[in-house]
Amino acid sequence: MSDYHAGFVSFVGRPNVGKSTLTNALVGEKVAITSSKPQTTRRAIRGIVHQRGGQLVLVDTPGIHRPRTLLGERLNTLVQSTLGDVDVIGFCVPADEKIGPGDRFINDQLDDYPNAKKVAIVTKIDAAGKTQVAEQLLAVSALREWEAIIPISATSRIQLDTLTSELLKLLPESPGPLYPEDAVTDEGLEERIAEYIREAVLEGVEDELPHSLAVTIDDIVERDDKDLVEVYANLFVERDSQKAIVIGKGGSRIRDVGVEARKPIEQLLGRKVFLSLRVKVAKDWQRDPKQLGRLGF
Numbered sequence: 001m002s003d004y005h006a007g008f009v010s011f012v013g014r015p016n017v018g019k020s021t022l023t024n025a026l027v028g029e030k031v032a033i034t035s036s037k038p039q040t041t042r043r044a045i046r047g048i049v050h051q052r053g054g055q056l057v058l059v060d061t062p063g064i065h066r067p068r069t070l071l072g073e074r075l076n077t078l079v080q081s082t083l084g085d086v087d088v089i090g091f092c093v094p095a096d097e098k099i100g101p102g103d104r105f106i107n108d109q110l111d112d113y114p115n116a117k118k119v120a121i122v123t124k125i126d127a128a129g130k131t132q133v134a135e136q137l138l139a140v141s142a143l144r145e146w147e148a149i150i151p152i153s154a155t156s157r158i159q160l161d162t163l164t165s166e167l168l169k170l171l172p173e174s175p176g177p178l179y180p181e182d183a184v185t186d187e188g189l190e191e192r193i194a195e196y197i198r199e200a201v202l203e204g205v206e207d208e209l210p211h212s213l214a215v216t217i218d219d220i221v222e223r224d225d226k227d228l229v230e231v232y233a234n235l236f237v238e239r240d241s242q243k244a245i246v247i248g249k250g251g252s253r254i255r256d257v258g259v260e261a262r263k264p265i266e267q268l269l270g271r272k273v274f275l276s277l278r279v280k281v282a283k284d285w286q287r288d289p290k291q292l293g294r295l296g297f
């Protein structure tokens with residue numbers, strides 16, 4: 001098979017610039033969680049885009065930021081080990097916000113990965129006027145020498161094919177696909193279910209919670225007697241006050257979370273799901289190496 005290209009691509013950029021939404025739009029299935037709150041992406045999730053001419057393996061990183069807690073440090077280590085390994089880095093900046101110190105900080109970090117080809121992606125062009133987009137393209141081109149600068153909208157699906165083919169061209173030639181053609185992610189079932197639950201909990205809560213929330217799956221039980229899968233999950237927060245927020249008055253919030261989280265899980269499993277959510281407090285887990293390990297970081 002000549003002229004087949006396959007390899008790893010990672011999107012980086014400030015929180016909230018649309019990396020997860022873009023990953024999902026390219027892959028066409030819900031693999032990375034999105035949220036209107038910054039920094040909700042925590043682990044390197046791979047989405048896989050299959051094309052006739054090649055295969056893009058998307059590595060979704062938590063975003064580069066200055067570490068404040070032990071969790072922050074681990075996340076940065078994760079970012080470094082991920083980026084040291086990819087063929088192409090897609091630097092994302094939104095069309096509707098001026099380039100600021102946060103963008104420059106990340107752009108500077110990209111010098112540490114000389115082996116990766118670098119592409120600039122101007123996101124959310126549906127949310128900006130033509131002039132604004134043009135100005136942003138110009139501003140981005142001044143940051144460094146890019147292999148390509150591509151304006152896109154993930155939500156309006158503008159220029160996604162262009163982006164895919166530009167990225168494919170930059171990937172190394174490969175004798176064939178790196179992953180089976182029917183794979184969309186190499187993440188385990190449990191991790192995907194845990195991410196869906198996290199996403200449902202984060203919907204409609206204040207800023208403080210995202211960092212303080214971890215979800216683990218205790219058990220997934222397939223019932224023989226009913227067409228039902230039982231999922232037992234734990235939600236860990238850091239403080240009693242957060243536990244109260246997550247549970248809500250008389251358990252109202254956690255019930256809503258259950259209803260919301262069940263939808264994508266049922267779609268993923270193709271079965272009806274019984275979801276048990278237990279909220280637990282693990283004091284200051286972000287700063288405690290032992291607890292971080294137990295929660296999968």
Ligand SMILES: Nc1nc2c(ncn2[C@@H]2O[C@H](COP(=O)(O)OP(=O)(O)OP(=O)(O)O)[C@@H](O)[C@H]2O)c(=O)[nH]1
Nearest residue numbers: 016017018019020021035038039040041153154155
């Ligand atoms: N108008 C518009 N909004 C978008 C687009 N892509 C993403 N968004 C919105 O921008 C917000 C952030 O999107 P995410 O994909 O979660 O951003 P992210 O960069 O992955 O954020 P972190 O996970 O925090 O690093 C969400 O509210 C999205 O709906 C787009 O193409 N157009």
